[in-house]
Amino acid sequence: MNGVTRRGLLGGAAAAGAAAALPVPAADARRLRDRRVDVAIVGAGLAGLMAARLLVKRGHSVAVLEANDRVGGRIKNHSLGHGKITEIGGQYLGPTQDRVAALARELKVGTFKTYNEGDNILLEEGQVSRYPASSAIPPNAQFVPQLIPAFGKLDQMSAEVPVDAPWTAPHAEEWDAQTLGQWTNDNISNQSARNFMLASTCAVWGADPGELSLLYALAYIRGGGNESTPGSIIRLLSTSGGAQESRFVGGSQVLALRMARALGGRVVLRSPVRRIAQGRAGVKVESFRVTIHARRVVVTVPPALVATIEFDPTPSRRLQIAQRFPQGNIAKAEVLYDRPFWRDSGLSGQAISDIGPLRSTFDNTPRSGSPGIMFGFIGGHDARTWARLSLAGRRKAALENLARYFGPRALQATGYVEGYSVTQEPWIRGCPAAIAGPGALLDLGPALRTPVGRVHWAGSETSTFWAGYMDGAVRSGERVATEVARKL
């Protein structure tokens, strides 16, 4: 297309699997020549890259503008040196996530099972116990008698929520006026069950139950499946048979890197889009680096980031969505060890706990078995408190927390890496995905996917199935490519 080299395109991330902590200030980047294409795409995450890939396959010209200095959006490989990486963004693949699985096969990216052997740890009311990793639920936990039926009730309610239009559910108005926290208080009296509801929402949404509209939570649960299998909250939470079942060889960002490589000079990094102006014949998409003249534009950024773009005309409801679907707050504290020592004691590395900040943990060791990597999710209020500690303070807290689950050997770390940086990034602003408090989904949900003239919307949050996951991003890219192609 023009003079951008392949090397420049993929940034440092392509070579080292790493990405800069801060993007290069857009205003300081080199100005490029204007381009004229069929479709401009804003954002080089999985949604934008997938849409570009499919449109190019159909013979259309595209340009993908990415604000950051790397591709992948909320998926990111972090280099550990010596060619090793750890994933500090989204990383898992599970059953019914068919579209991202198909993409991986097409790109020849292999998968392997998340380590799930031996026993998991349960820390409940001060007591540490073990239960088989093959069991989705610790059978003897005090929270089970109330939380599992509550999960069943949520699944039942979610079955009433149409996956493509949650706002039309029979009880949509009632459910969107309350929070999942309120529902929890009304339906669960046992304190431990309430604690583990919190641990669950922190891991799934990066939010406390009180931050989530009940309707939104039910729609998310309902979407955790596919056309033939309805979603369930246990699938969202599970390793074997669930959303954490498998991992990608080489790290999830490889999916984005391979698509970007195939797109070549069509992807322009360090180009935050500042203005989208529609005219009679087309749409002008402006960044500091380059202006794209296109027939249609696809905006794939997370809902909150739509606020960073000046539109003419104004997509009023999308600017409302930008204020009412904040990104969740999730921190991923990753601790490195010489080897996965917990496996020696027959432990899976998975823990769930009623104390924070790491309320759930996973073995994140690469397939090679070295180094040993353990990470914990910190979500919602815990994550916002966590963010105020110093880096040293967070490392210390993470190690001490892991020692409670896995013994003092957990204190002998060889390194510490944070996925939390993703939350701090100006072009991400929070993970794993957008959440909605009361009043947002009912009134504004219909505008999530509705085009505004020549502006089309994609991104994981616009997906019917697996919104908020990589699979949802891929699905949204497929949907919007078809939607736009019909208009060209």
Place this chain on the structure above:
Amino acid sequence: MNGVTRRGLLGGAAAAGAAAALPVPAADARRLRDRRVDVAIVGAGLAGLMAARLLVKRGHSVAVLEANDRVGGRIKNHSLGHGKITEIGGQYLGPTQDRVAALARELKVGTFKTYNEGDNILLEEGQVSRYPASSAIPPNAQFVPQLIPAFGKLDQMSAEVPVDAPWTAPHAEEWDAQTLGQWTNDNISNQSARNFMLASTCAVWGADPGELSLLYALAYIRGGGNESTPGSIIRLLSTSGGAQESRFVGGSQVLALRMARALGGRVVLRSPVRRIAQGRAGVKVESFRVTIHARRVVVTVPPALVATIEFDPTPSRRLQIAQRFPQGNIAKAEVLYDRPFWRDSGLSGQAISDIGPLRSTFDNTPRSGSPGIMFGFIGGHDARTWARLSLAGRRKAALENLARYFGPRALQATGYVEGYSVTQEPWIRGCPAAIAGPGALLDLGPALRTPVGRVHWAGSETSTFWAGYMDGAVRSGERVATEVARKL
């Protein structure tokens, strides 16, 4: 300072009291020479203008960059022709709003009492009745026995909330984990009392009770007073003795217009700030039209609009606030009549009602007595539904709604004006003010006013007293001027 004329500065608004529905696209505006000043100020609402005014008085140089093509932010006069205006943004003045009152005296802007003679209308469970406008509460309403004690309980709880640090209240964590809707359901069983709680929050916050964190609502109530008089929810809702007691002669925007006139060429319109980059010696504030080199910068835009600016370094917690303090949704439907006909029947023009969409109304007739103007507040879910009707549909719905309160004469309108346009404006994004759902104020509140290096924060939402009101905006301008002056 440079070649901007006074005429250009105040825009059409200065001459006609009107403002364009859409701002002139910034990228098309004429580029100006760079400037070097002591303090750059982002936003020419009351907060920014007040800060500029005080800093200039102390001998400092300032530049005020305003995104819109007018000054005033959320206060706006709308021309009715023949020199008459109606206010389609914030407009009222009440007791304990001392700082905006002092500003009005200084600017020689007169005030007059909101029309509050005769009887108000109550529509409750299908029955229309009258009660004296001098009474803050309809004495015989079915909602009174439960709602008034609930208001008393909220006031009592709010007394525990420190006005300058609500997040340190003894029950802060408990109260910020639930919504006012949840508290209402737990404390009010009577349906009519619940309905009028909704009518109250729609008028005060442009939100349903379920959208509001209880802690946030209590802090807002607590702030509805001054250093010697604690706030109360009845004061927020009242005309005589309350926040709707008085009006400004010539319309509230005159306060902004007079300050801007005195500041002259220091105010630059049509200049959305796109980037704020801090260096060792100063800060660079960039818009498409002009770049300001300053020692300090004051950002006065509503919390959500901070998302539209690219910062270096990133003020992480402020970008979290930008996602978690959405602007309320309030529509102001203003209906014009040849004269205020309701006064003939001894009616004040005020109504409260358990049906929407206009759940509360006011006589908004100018002091001259002509034309007759009536407006109704439409808030929260009602407002989001309202926005999807056509203009003709909204006008029809407003007239029919008023006819239920004031009889068929209300159908004989001579005009219809909407304050709702304010919500649609890209540089406003919602009125009256930012609200917070659960989890935001406790964790992020401390960052509302905390400077980030050379970046200082103002705007009504950063005020201790009357946050969300004009008085809060003025107070925040005063506070930040002192804060910045100490650093110069």
